Amino acid sequence: MRKFKKQWAYHLMLLPGIAAIFIFSYIPLYGLIIAFQKYNPALGFASKWVGFDNFRHIFNQPNFVRTIWNTLYIAFFKILGGIIVPVFFSLLLNEIRHTRIKRSFQTLIYLPHFLSWVILAGVISDILSVNGIINQFISVLGFKPIPFLSTPRLFPWAMIVTDIWKGFGFGTVVYLAAITGIDPELYEAAIVDGGTRFQQTLYITLPLLAPTIMLMSILSLGSVMNAGFDQIFNMYAPIVYETGDIIDTYVYRLGIEKAQFSMGATVGMFKSLVSCILVSLSYFMADRFAGYRVF
Amino acid sequence: MLKRTISIVLTFCLLFMLLLTSCAKTPEAVTPAEPEPEAPEVSEPAKDTEDEPEPDDEVVDWWEPYPEPVTITIFNAMATDAIYPDGDDIEHNIWTREYKERFNIDVVTxxxxxxxxxxxxxxxxxxxxxDMFHVDNAQFAQLKEAGALYDITDVYEDYVSDGMRSLMESDPDVFETAKTDGRLFGTPHLHYGYMSMPNYVWLRKDWMEEGQYEPPETIEELEAIMKDFMAKHGGYGMAIDQTLRYLLYMTPCFGAYHDIWVDGDDGTIQYSSIQPEMKTALETFAQWYKDGILDSEFASKDYNAMIEDVVNGKVGAQPFLNWWGYAVGPDIIRNISDKAYFEPYALPSADGKKVMHPVPFPNSAYSVVNKDCKHPEALIKLLNFKYYIANESVALGDKTVEEVTTYTGNNLDHITRPFYFQNPLDEFNQYVEVQEGLRLGDSYKFNSPTAQLKYNCALDFLERGDPDGIGYVLQVGADRCSYAVGKSDVEEDNFIRSxxxxxxxxxxxxxxxTxxxxxxxxxxxxxVGAEPIDYFExxxxxxxxxxxxxxxxxxxxAYK
Incomplete structure (x- = not known):
């Protein structure tokens, strides 16, 4: 209590943020009830109560389970790659002495982050098509062209790789910033001890980068049920539904197209529940194995 | 550590409680509100209307303007195809001015x-x-269930003009869907008519002339033509996309129909796409894919990618609707040449039987009135007015064709929602008129302003080579246009209705x-051969x- 008296000004400063979260994140939770209703927008929340019918309807769909699997599969590798690639790149960039070259690389790899998937989908479809630049290269090497976007086996990987390509610039910038914050004295000491640059990276940069990596991983785990609707929606086709249809695209076709709001809410709630469990799990795991905590 | 764990647990508890309370509250929230929407709401507004127009039931004149200005609020959908005269827009135009002048109605969008x-x-x-707006089937059902719509049965009966009534009720099945328990809750927008229902296989004109082929009567003949095209011009045979929408337009050739409901052998209603005829069609398509007739990459091509190939001359055949000329025509003419457009051919038969065209239920929109609206009859008045302008004013000698064009030309007849309907006879009649016009030249007097417009646009291409006119030519303005090919289907009623x-x-x-x-x-x-044909089962x-x-x-x- 005494502590509070001393810090009341800070708590006051927290208030607008808490209010915003309460209004925009907690109050709308009430809307979750439409997952248990046969929602009719004209009746609003007074629509007919149907209990778990919507959940039953969705889980009875034979193709729903595969969309969960696809979502987790694609999201997992996106997250994994989204950690490894930027860390690797930031370590490499960090070794570049020439500031201007370093900066221009940084900017160049950051650029795709700002492009919309709607536009990129068109570009990537062209690049990956049978007559695209990649397949022309493959043909020159004497192999048969590969239809990346219409081969079920390859489609998820096309999504994963292009997503990592689009996003890794952002992660790189974050890690570079973290590296800048490392005390230079440590490197000086290492040099005095005769440590090579590789050893410096391995024994100083990486360990000190670990908390940031951990934080970024935990943050990204929140999106483990989001495999990227706008990316996949703009590039998939019936032939790759088997491996490329994720929960969001499936729900779009099941509910949103025909304004079946209850279905959308049902799946949204299911996704949140699963994400909540996975995030808590990873949080406790991070605590257990890396000693990392937010609270 | 312990403290932290506790705080996390507490946070989750709080969260969960919030959830619980919100869920617990809902049954209460439901009960008081429930009787409201489900109970007699439906009949209540009916009483209102009986009171009002009853006294002067027989002398109701829908032309009568309101003594005091009446404001009707509406919602409208963007009509991207409409071209307005200077200063006009979708909210202020010739229609809204007429509503004010003739009826004293201020329509506010x-x-x-x-x-x-x-x-x-x-x-x-x-x-x-x-007050008034238009809805789709699902929204119509939801609003009716919620009791949010005005029961317009009585105002319709009192105010509808004879012409409008004959149109509205021309297809009783459609009109019936606007009713619940015999009461009318909206006016159907109807549809473009059977003339627009058949699909065609479009073949490239200059390549057809070069090879001097007869119009294909059988699937084998079509196949031979496509293979010949490929041998001479490269590329592949037939343009389709990943949704199979266009390829499935070919299934009637095999007696198979996609996505309608048909009579099964056992007397019940069955879904058409899972009937054995579909398997036959798929077998042929799989063979086409193997032979390279179908694009090896179609499975990842969307509509735009499909059209791109057509416009770039990679392909000589495409299953499409009657309006290929509008969708692709101008681009291919600009890109290749004014001889490079496609022409429609009737779908060839695979088994010698007559090809029937599948028809899903065609009405998809209704105009409705808010239950709180004070002047529901305005909907009927303004619908009557639209009908009058489009179908009666010229015949009655009130207006010239040119004058009516200022209302309906440049797609201005698309901006009047919710006072809107399509006339299922228009397409056919206009086609007949355009053909007459082409035969008789300038001496022909048009009855329908829209027909005249189509005729003029067709001439733009035929006489002046304007690529934008090709759509009209290929739909109504040539010996081989889609309506000329499909006319016999309408006359012989070669349709399978869902x-x-x-x-x-x-x-x-x-x-x-899904x-x-x-x-x-x-x-x-x-x-694509990823599964054998028996995978159909x-x-x-x-x-x-x-x-x-x-x-x-x-x-x-529902329908047996």
């Missing part, structure tokens, strides 16, 4: 949207509805497009298990 259905859903859920003729049962709506998607996915696998089983059986039962319950 609350909003216009290019994503009308979504915006309207928002308006419905926030209960901020205009047994689902009216409101779609709710269960079918709840499956969204049931159809399941078929398209399976069909694609068969066509598996697809049918999957479809049934995924909800197809449930949907079939619902359709049978």
């Amino acid at each position: 609350e909003w216009v949207s290019d994503d009308y259905a979504t915006k309207l859903n928002l308006a419905i859920s926030s209960k901020s509805l205009a 047994k689902l003729w009216g409101e779609t049962p709710e269960i079918v709506l709840e499956y969204g497009s 049931l159809k998607d399941l078929l398209v996915e399976g069909f694609t696998k068969i066509i 598996t697809i049918v089983e999957n479809w049934k298990a995924a909800g197809g059986d449930e949907a079939t039962a619902a359709v049978n319950a």
Whole structure:
């Protein structure tokens, strides 16, 4: 209590943020009830109560389970790659002495982050098509062209790789910033001890980068049920539904197209529940194995 | 550590409680509100209307202007095809001025949207509805269930003009869907008529002339033509896209129909896409894919990519609707040459039987009145007025064709929602008139302003080579235009109407497009050879298990 008296000004400063979260994140939770209703927008929340019918309807769909699997599969590798690639790149960039070259690389790899998937989908479809630049290269090497976007086996990987390509610039910038914050004295000491640059990276940069990596991983785990609707929606086709249809695209076709709001809410709630469990799990795991905590 | 764990646990508890309380509250929230929407609401507004017009029941004149200005608020959908005279827009135009002058009605547009259905859903859920607006089938059902619509049975009977009535009730099945328990809750927008229902296989004109082929009568002849095209011009045979929408336009050749409901052998209603005829069609398509007639990459091509190939001259055949000329014509002429356009041919038969065209239930929109509206009869008055302008004013000698064009030309007849309908006879009649015009030249006097417009636009291409006129030429303005080819289908009624003729049962709506998607996915696998043809049986089983059986039962319950 005494502590509070001393810090009341800070708590006051927290208030607008808490209010915003309460209004925009907690109050709308009430809307979750439409997952248990046969929602009719004209009746609003007074629509007919149907209990778990919507959940039953969705889980009875034979193709729903595969969309969960696809979502987790694609999201997992996106997250994994989204950690490894930027860390690797930031370590490499960090070794570049020439500031201007370093900066221009940084900017160049950051650029795709700002492009919309709607536009990129068109570009990537062209690049990956049978007559695209990649397949022309493959043909020159004497192999048969590969239809990346219409081969079920390859489609998820096309999504994963292009997503990592689009996003890794952002992660790189974050890690570079973290590296800048490392005390230079440590490197000086290492040099005095005769440590090579590789050893410096391995024994100083990486360990000190670990908390940031951990934080970024935990943050990204929140999106483990989001495999990227706008990316996949703009590039998939019936032939790759088997491996490329994720929960969001499936729900779009099941509910949103025909304004079946209850279905959308049902799946949204299911996704949140699963994400909540996975995030808590990873949080406790991070605590257990890396000693990392937010609270 | 312990403290922290506790605090986390507490946070979750709090969260969970919030959830619980909100859920617990809902049954209470439901009960008081429930009787309101479900109870007699429906009949209540009916009483209102009986009071008002009854006294002067016989002398109601729909032309009568209101003594005091009446304001009617509306929602409207963006009409991107309309071209306005200077200073006009969708809210202020010749129509709205006439509403004011003739009827003393101020039509106020609350909003216009290019994503009308979504915006309207928002308006419905926030209960901020205009006096009059148009809705789709699902919204119509929801609003009726909620008792939010005016029962217009009586105002319709009192105010509808004879011409308008004959049009509205020309297809009783359609009109019936606007009713619930015999009461009318909206006016159907109808459809473009049977003339627009058949699909065609479009073949490239200059390549056809070069090879001097006869119009293909059988699938084998069509195949031979496509293979010849490929040998001479490279590329592949037939342009289709990943949704199979266009390829499935070819299934009537095999007596198979996609996505309608038909009579099964056992007397029940069955879904057409899972019938054995579809298997035959798929077998042929799979062979086409193997032979390179179908694009090896179609499975990843969307509509635009498909059209791109056509416009770039990679392909000489394409199954399409009657308006290929508008969709692709101008681009291919600009890109290749004014001889490079495609011409429509009747779908060839695979088995010598007559090709029938599948027709899904054609009405998809209704104009409705808010139950709180003070002047529901305004809807009928303004509908009458639209009918008068389009169909009666010239015949009565009130207006010249040119004058009517200022109302309906440049697609200005598309901006009058919700005072809107399509005339199912228009397309056919206008086609006949344009053909007469082409035969007789300038001496022909047009009855329909729209027909005259189409004639003029067709001449733009025929006489002046304007690529934008090609759409009209290929639909109504040539010996081989789509309506000329399809005319006999209309005259002989070569149509298979879906047994689902009216409101779609709710269960079918709840499956969204997932049931159809399941078929398209399976069909694609068969066509590209990823699965053998007998996989069709598996697809049918999957479809049934995924909800197809449930949907079939619902359709049978509603329409048997």
